[in-house]
Amino acid sequence: AHVREYSGSTFMMTLKGFFLLAALAPWLLGSAWGEENGDLRLAGYGASSLAGRLEVAWNGDWGTVCGTRFENHAAGVACRQLGLGHAVSYSTTPAIRYGPGTGAVLLEEVICHGNESHLLRCIHSGLDTPTSCQHDSDVSIACSNVTTPYSGQVRLSRESPSQLGSPSHSNSLGRVEFYFRRQWGPLCSDGLGENKANSICRQLGYTNAASFRSVSSDGPFWIVPTTSCSTPQPCFTDCLDTLPVAMESTCPSNAIMEVQCAFNLSLADSKSSGSPDLCTRPTDPSSPEPGAVRLVDPGLVEIFLNGDWGTVCDTVFGYPEADVVCKELGYPGALRFYTDSLLGNGSGTIYTFNCSGIESQLMECSAATIASSNLQCSHDDDVGVECSPVVPPYGSLALRESAGSAGRLLIFTGEVFQPICDASFTLEDAHVACRQLGYAGASSVVGNNYYGLAESVSDRLYGNVFHCSGSEDHLLSCDTARVGAGLCRDEYDAVGIRCASVSSNSDEGSLRLVGGASAPPAAGRLEIFLEGEWGSVCGAEFDHLAAHVACQQLDYGTAVSVAPGSFGSGSGPAHLTSVRCQGSEQTLLECAHRVGDGGEGCSGQTDVGLECGPASVMDGELRVANGNESAGRLEVGYHGVWMSVCGRFFSDKAADVACRQLGAQMGLGFDHAAEYCTDASCFGESDGFIHVADYQCRGNEQSLQDCQIEIYSSTLCDHAADVGIFCAVSPSPPSSRLPSLPRTTASGRPKATPTPVESSDPGVNGKDPTPFFVQASFYVLVGVGGVVLLALIFAVTLCCFCAIKKKQLSWPSTRPRVAAVNAGNDLARGRDPIASELAANPVKEDFAEDYDDPSLTVEGETIDPSAVTKFPHGASNSIPTEPPPNYDELDFLPPQENSYGSETKTGEL
Numbered sequence: 025a026h027v028r029e030y031s032g033s034t035f036m037m038t039l040k041g042f043f044l045l046a047a048l049a050p051w052l053l054g055s056a057w058g059e060e061n062g063d064l065r066l067a068g069y070g071a072s073s074l075a076g077r078l079e080v081a082w083n084g085d086w087g088t089v090c091g092t093r094f095e096n097h098a099a100g101v102a103c104r105q106l107g108l109g110h111a112v113s114y115s116t117t118p119a120i121r122y123g124p125g126t127g128a129v130l131l132e133e134v135i136c137h138g139n140e141s142h143l144l145r146c147i148h149s150g151l152d153t154p155t156s157c158q159h160d161s162d163v164s165i166a167c168s169n170v171t172t173p174y175s176g177q178v179r180l181s182r183e184s185p186s187q188l189g190s191p192s193h194s195n196s197l198g199r200v201e202f203y204f205r206r207q208w209g210p211l212c213s214d215g216l217g218e219n220k221a222n223s224i225c226r227q228l229g230y231t232n233a234a235s236f237r238s239v240s241s242d243g244p245f246w247i248v249p250t251t252s253c254s255t256p257q258p259c260f261t262d263c264l265d266t267l268p269v270a271m272e273s274t275c276p277s278n279a280i281m282e283v284q285c286a287f288n289l290s291l292a293d294s295k296s297s298g299s300p301d302l303c304t305r306p307t308d309p310s311s312p313e314p315g316a317v318r319l320v321d322p323g324l325v326e327i328f329l330n331g332d333w334g335t336v337c338d339t340v341f342g343y344p345e346a347d348v349v350c351k352e353l354g355y356p357g358a359l360r361f362y363t364d365s366l367l368g369n370g371s372g373t374i375y376t377f378n379c380s381g382i383e384s385q386l387m388e389c390s391a392a393t394i395a396s397s398n399l400q401c402s403h404d405d406d407v408g409v410e411c412s413p414v415v416p417p418y419g420s421l422a423l424r425e426s427a428g429s430a431g432r433l434l435i436f437t438g439e440v441f442q443p444i445c446d447a448s449f450t451l452e453d454a455h456v457a458c459r460q461l462g463y464a465g466a467s468s469v470v471g472n473n474y475y476g477l478a479e480s481v482s483d484r485l486y487g488n489v490f491h492c493s494g495s496e497d498h499l500l501s502c503d504t505a506r507v508g509a510g511l512c513r514d515e516y517d518a519v520g521i522r523c524a525s526v527s528s529n530s531d532e533g534s535l536r537l538v539g540g541a542s543a544p545p546a547a548g549r550l551e552i553f554l555e556g557e558w559g560s561v562c563g564a565e566f567d568h569l570a571a572h573v574a575c576q577q578l579d580y581g582t583a584v585s586v587a588p589g590s591f592g593s594g595s596g597p598a599h600l601t602s603v604r605c606q607g608s609e610q611t612l613l614e615c616a617h618r619v620g621d622g623g624e625g626c627s628g629q630t631d632v633g634l635e636c637g638p639a640s641v642m643d644g645e646l647r648v649a650n651g652n653e654s655a656g657r658l659e660v661g662y663h664g665v666w667m668s669v670c671g672r673f674f675s676d677k678a679a680d681v682a683c684r685q686l687g688a689q690m691g692l693g694f695d696h697a698a699e700y701c702t703d704a705s706c707f708g709e710s711d712g713f714i715h716v717a718d719y720q721c722r723g724n725e726q727s728l729q730d731c732q733i734e735i736y737s738s739t740l741c742d743h744a745a746d747v748g749i750f751c752a753v754s755p756s757p758p759s760s761r762l763p764s765l766p767r768t769t770a771s772g773r774p775k776a777t778p779t780p781v782e783s784s785d786p787g788v789n790g791k792d793p794t795p796f797f798v799q800a801s802f803y804v805l806v807g808v809g810g811v812v813l814l815a816l817i818f819a820v821t822l823c824c825f826c827a828i829k830k831k832q833l834s835w836p837s838t839r840p841r842v843a844a845v846n847a848g849n850d851l852a853r854g855r856d857p858i859a860s861e862l863a864a865n866p867v868k869e870d871f872a873e874d875y876d877d878p879s880l881t882v883e884g885e886t887i888d889p890s891a892v893t894k895f896p897h898g899a900s901n902s903i904p905t906e907p908p909p910n911y912d913e914l915d916f917l918p919p920q921e922n923s924y925g926s927e928t929k930t931g932e933l
Contacts, residue, residue, distance in 0.1 A: 060196040060234060062144045062287035064105055068122025068164065074462050075112075075166035077122040078102055080130050080143065082151055087130030089143075090150070090157030091116025097138035098146060099165045100414070105142055105229065106195055107179060109168030110416040112461060113423045113431055116161050123618075124159035132157050139299045139414045142229025144287055151289065168420065169462020174413040175354020176261040176305035177203040178224050180283060181210075197284040199239065200224055202246045202260075204268060204305070206354075206384065212245040212275030213238040222256035223263050225285035227298035232256075234286035238279040244271040245280070258296050259303035267305060300413030304354060315387035317352050323367040323408040325349055327375060327386060335370035336377060337394060337401035338363035343438025344381030345389065347418035350411035352385045358438065359412035367408025374401050381418035382500045419500040421461055423521075430522040430614060433457060435486050435499065442486040443518035445507050446471035452494035453502065458523035460498050468610060470520035471734070485512045522614060533613045535578050537634075539591040545637030546580045549591035552599050552612065559599035561612075563588025563630040569607040569713065570615060571634045572663045577611050580636030582664035591633035598631070606738060607663035607713075639664040644729040646685050648749065650707045653690060655750045657707040658682060658700075660715050660728070668710035670741035671702025673718035678728065681719070683751035685727040698752035706748030716741045 061083065066076030079086045099111035132155040136146035149155065173179075180198030200211045221233035246268055253263030288295075312318070312328040320326055326333045336345075346358035376397055379389035394401045416436045423431030424443075434441035446469075454466030485507070492502035536558070537548030551558045563586075571583030605615035641661035648656030649666075659666045679697035687694030716738050721731035 060230075060284065060286045061289075062142060062230070063196050064102055064143060066106070066165070067125070071122055074108065074169055075122075075164070077125060077162055077164045079125060079127075082130050085127055087128040088125035088159060088162040089134060090129050090132040090155055091161040091163045092157060093133045093135055094163050098134045098136040098143070099163075099167075100138055101136045101140045101146060102143050102165055103167035106167060107171075109171045109462075110420055110422075112166040112168050112421070114163060114165045116163055122164050125162050126159075129155045129157040129159065129162070131155075139301050140229060141227070141297060141299055142287065144289075144292070145229050145297055166423065167462075168416075168422075168460075170417075170420070170460060172351065172356035172417045173203040173208070173354075174300050174304045174356060175204055176259075176303055177300070178227055178260050179203070179208075180228070180285070196228075196230060196286065198282065199241075200281045200283055202248070204246065204354075205270070207271060209244055209246045209271045210241060210280040212247045212272075212277070213279045213281040214247070214276050215249070216281050219253050219256050220260065220263055221281070221283050223253060223258075223260045224281075224283055226256060226258050226295060227260045227303050228285055229287075229297045230285035231288045231291040231295045231297070232286055234284045236281060236283045238277065239282050240278060241280045242278070243273045243275065245273075245275045247272050247275050256295075257298075259298035261303050261305045264305075304413050315385065317349055317386055319349075319353065319409060319411070320368065320370070323362065323410050324365075324370055325407050325409050326370055326372075329375070330373070332372050333370075334373035334375055335403060335406040337374050337399060338405045338407040339399050339401055340376055340378055341407045344379045344418050345377050345386070346407075346409045347381050347438065348377075348379045348383045348386050348389060349409050351383075351417065353411060355411035355413050357412060357415045357417045359410045359415055360439075361410070362408040363405070365404050365406040365408075368406070369403045370406045371403065374403065374406075376401070380500050382498050419498065421457055421499065423461070430520070432518050432520045437486065442484060445485045445489060445512035446517050446519035447507055447512055448489045448491070449519045450492070453490045453492045453499070454521045454523075455494045456490075456492045456496045456502060457499050457521055461523060463523035465523070467522045470522065470608070471517070485518060522610070533611055535574055535612060537578065537636075538594070540633075540635075545584060545635055546578070547591070547635040548633065549594055550574055550632040550634055551594055551596070554599045557596055558594075559596040560594035560631040561603065562598050562601035563632045565602045565604060566632050567604075568665045569663060570603045570605040570612070571632075571636075572607055572665070573605045573609045573615060574612050574634065575636035578636060582636065582639040584635040584637045584640070587633045587635075588630045589633065591631070594631050608735075641666060644727065646682060646689065646728070648686065648751075649710070651748075653692065654694065654752070655707075656748065657704075657710060658747045658749045659710070662713075662715050665713060667713040667715035668743060668746040670714055670716040671745040671747045672716065672741050673734075673736075674700070674702055674747050675719070675721065676700070677721040677723035678719040678731065679747075679749055680723055681721045681725045681728055681731060682749060684725075686751055687753075688726065692751075693753050694751040695754055696752060697749055699750045701748045702745060704744050704746045704748075707746070709743035710746055711743075714738055714741055714743060714746070 061081060063081040065079050065081075065086065066073070067079045067086070068077035071077065078089045080089060094114065094116060096111055096114060099114035103109065103111045129150070131143075131148050131150045133150075134143065134146050134148045136143075140146050144151075179201050180195070181201050200216075201208050202211050216236075218233070218236070221236040225231070225233045248268055249265040257263055312333075314329060316328040318326050318328075318333075325336045327336065328334075341361065341363070343358060343361065346361040350356070350358045374394040375391060376394065376399060377386055377389045377391050379386070383389050418436060418438055420436040420441075422434045422436070422441050424434055424441075433444050435444055436442075449469055449471070451466060451469055454469045458464070458466040487507055488504040489507055490499055490502045490504055492499070496502050531553050532555075534553040536551050536553075537546055538551055540546065540548030550561045552561055553559075566586065566588065568583055568586060571586045575581055575583045600612070600617050603612065603615050603617040605612075609615050639661075641664055643662055645661035647659050647666065648654075649659050649668075650657050658669045660669055661667075676697065679700040680695075683694040683697045686692070716736040718734040718736070719728050719731045720734070721728070725731050
C-alpha cells in the first residue's frame with residue numbers, strides 16, 4: 025500500500041492521533057518512498073556513481089541484466105534513466121572488473137532504439153519469466169558525468185531534505201525539476217495534481233505516479249500554467265498552456281512537488297511514455313533577442329542580428345557549429361547538418377561562425393559577415409541543421425575496451441567516436457579528460473593501443489593533438505594543433521588512459537603479504553582488501569607478470585618467485601581469480617581478472633604465494649636461446665622476466681643493434697646481424713612471454729634501449745613471429761660491407777634460411793667459411809669488370825664529342841630559315857635584306873681555308889664561295905631555294921601593307 029498526500033488537504037485530528045501519526049511516520053515513509061520496480065543501480069566491488077554492474081529492481085529484489093544482444097544504445101538508455109550523461113562504455117563480462125551478481129538474472133535480450141527514457145521500455149525478455157543466462161555475462165556500464173539536457177526535460181532530484189534516509193540508489197523518486205532556457209529549477213506545486221504527476225512520470229519512462237506530495241522550499245521556481253492536462257499525457261510539456269519566460273523568485277504556496285514513479289508491466293503497452301524526441305520544447309523565438317537562433321522548417325538556420333533574421337554560410341560550418349546551434353535551442357547535440365541550401369534558401373545578411381563545439385550559444389563563437397570576410401557565399405550556400413535529443417554533444421569522450429575508469433580514449437566528432445592519437449598526449453591532458461568523464465583525475469597515460477586496436481573505418485584517429493595545462497574542465501578547452509605527418513599510424517597509435525577511482529574507500533584494492541618475511545626480499549601469501557575485508561588471490565592463471573605488478577604495487581621491487589599454496593590458506597574469501605596482467609599496470613585491479621573463485625573451485629591450496637625482491641633480469645638485457653652464442657631466438661629482459669621478441673615490427677637496423685649489444689655483453693665483438701628471421705621457423709617458438717615493441721633504430725646505437733621504443737599490447741602478436749638472429753663480425757667496418765637483401769616470407773617480412781642448431785658450419789660462429797681462392801677469383805672479376813666499364817665510358821664520351829663536332833660543321837644548312845626571317849624584318853622596314861645580311865655576317869677572307877676544297881658544294885652543285893657576295897637583287901642562281909615567306913603572316917611585327925607591290929624582293933643564301 026502506498027500513502028498519497030495531497031497539498032492543501034486538511035484533517036481534524038486529536039492530539040493523541042497526531043502523536044500516533046508522528047510515531048508511525050518513519051515506517052509509512054519507508055514503504056511509500058523506496059525502490060520501485062524498474063529502478064536501476066550500479067553495483068559490484070569498486071563500483072561508483074558512474075560505473076558498475078547494472079542491476080534492476082523487481083518485486084523487492086535486485087537482479088542483473090544479461091549481456092545477450094545488449095549494445096551501446098541500451099547502455100545509453102540505462103545511463104539516461106540513472107540521470108547521468110551518455111554511455112562511456114559497456115561490457116558483457118563484468119566479472120573481469122565488478123564481479124558477477126548474486127541474485128537472479130532478471131533481463132535478457134535487451135534491444136533499444138536509443139531514444140527510450142526507461143530500460144524496461146526497450147524490447148526485452150525476463151522479469152517474470154526465467155532466463156537461460158548465467159552471471160558470467162552480466163552487463164556492466166560506465167556513464168559520463170557530463171549531462172546535456174533538452175529543453176522541456178524533467179528530472180527527479182535527490183537534494184530535498186525530506187528524502188534523507190531514503191535509498192540512495194532509487195532513481196524513481198525525488199523533487200520535480202524542469203529545464204528551460206538553459207536553467208534547471210524546481211516546479212512550483214500550485215496547480216499540480218495527479219494528472220500532472222502521472223504525466224511527469226510517463227515522460228521519465230514510467231507508467232504512472234505511485235505517490236506525490238508538496239514540500240516547502242525556497243525559490244526560485246518555474247511557474248507553469250497547466251490547465252490543459254485533464255488526462256495524463258506522455259509528456260509533461262503537453263500539459264503546458266504556454267511556455268514560461270523566466271524563473272520566479274516566489275510562488276503562491278512556496279512549495280515544490282515530490283513524486284514517486286512506478287513501472288507497471290500491465291500498463292506498459294497502454295500507457296505510452298514520452299521520449300526526448302517527443303517532449304523537447306525549443307525556446308520560443310517569437311520575441312527574439314539579439315543573437316537568438318531558430319530553425320525555419322525543415323531546418324534552415326537563422327540568427328537574429330541587427331534587427332533582422334539572417335542566415336549562416338556553409339563554407340566553414342561543421343559539426344562543432346551545428347552542435348552549438350542545437351544546444352542553444354535546447355537539444356544536446358546535432359544529428360547532422362546540410363549544406364548548399366538543401367533545407368531551403370533564406371534572406372537577409374549572411375554570417376559565418378567558427379566554434380570549438382563547447383560553446384553554449386552561437387554568439388560565443390567567432391563571427392563575421394560575408395561582406396567583412398574573404399568568403400564567397402550566397403543564399404545558395406545557406407546551412408541547415410537537424411537536432412537530436414539523444415546524440416552525445418560534440419566533444420564528448422568515451423572509453424573503449426573497458427567497463428570502468430580505464431580504456432582507449434575516444435572523442436565524439438559529430439558522427440562517430442574517434443580514437444585520440446597518443447602523440448604528445450600528456451598526463452595533464454589525461455587529467456582534463458578524466459575530469460570531463462566525471463573522475464577526480466588521471467593516474468596514468470598508456471599509448472600504443474594498450475587497450476586494443478582501432479579496427480574499423482570509423483575508428484580513424486582524431487586529427488588534433490591537445491596541449492592542456494591540466495586545469496581545464498573540457499578537452500576542447502585546451503590548445504590544439506594538427507597531428508604531424510607520420511606521428512599517428514591509425515590502428516597502432518591510439519591513446520589509453522587510467523582515471524583515478526572515485527571510491528570513497530581509499531584502502532580498496534590494497535595488497536599485503538601474510539605469513540612470510542615483511543622486508544625485502546619480502547614473501548608471503550598475497551591478500552587484497554575488497555568490500556571491507558581482506559581476502560586471498562587464487563593462483564589459477566596467476567603468472568610472473570601478475571606477480572611483478574603485485575610486487576611493484578607493494579613497492580617491493582619485482583617478483584622473484586611465484587608459488588601457489590606455499591604460504592598456507594587464507595581465512596577470508598577468495599577475492600580474485602584468473603588474474604592476467606601485461607606487466608605495466610600500476611595496481612593489480614587494473615589487470616584483467618574475475619571476482620571470487622569464478623566457479624573454478626579455488627581453494628587454500630592454490631592461494632597465491634610470492635616472493636618479491638631485486639630483479640634478477642634487468643630490463644633491456646638480451647640473450648639468444650635455443651641456439652649457440654652467436655645465433656638463436658632473441659629474448660629481452662622485461663619486467664623481471666625473459667621474453668621473446670615479436671618480429672612484427674623488427675627491422676634490419678634493430679637486428680644490427682641487437683647483435684652489437686650481444687657482442688658487448690658477451691665480449692665477442694659482434695657488430696652486425698648477418699641474417700635474421702621474423703618467424704619461429706629458425707629457432708622454434710618460446711613457451712614464455714612475448715615482448716611486442718617497435719624498436720626504431722638508426723643502426724648506430726650500442727643497445728636496443730638506446731633506440732626509440734614503442735611498446736604494444738601482447739595481444740598483437742604470438743610466438744609464431746618470434747625473432748631469430750644470426751650475429752657476425754665484419755672483416756671490415758660495417759659501413760663498407762655490401763648489404764645483402766634478405767629473403768621474405770609470403771607476408772613480406774624478412775626471413776632467414778633455417779639453420780640447424782648444432783651445425784658445424786663455422787659461419788654460424790661468426791667466421792667466414794668461403795675458401796680463399798673463391799674470394800680471390802671474386803676480386804679479380806670485380807677488377808676486370810671495372811676496367812671494361814671504364815673503357816666503355818671512354819668510348820661513349822669520344823663518340824659524343826665527334827657527333828657534336830660534326831653538328832657544328834653542318835651548322836650553315838640551318839641558315840636559310842634564319843636569313844628568311846631577317847630578310848622579312850628588313851623588307852617590312854624598307855631596308856635592303858641582302859645588304860643587311862652581308863653587314864651582319866661578312867664573308868671571311870679565309871673562308872675557303874676552313875675546308876679541304878676551296879669550293880662549296882650545295883645539293884650536288886659546286887659554287888665559288890665568293891659568288892655569294894655578287895648576286896644581284898632578285899637574280900636567280902643555281903642554288904635551290906624554298907618558296908619566299910609570306911611576310912604578312914610573320915609574328916615578329918604587326919602585319920603591314922607590302923609597299924613593294926607585286927614585285928617581291930627576296931634574298932637567298
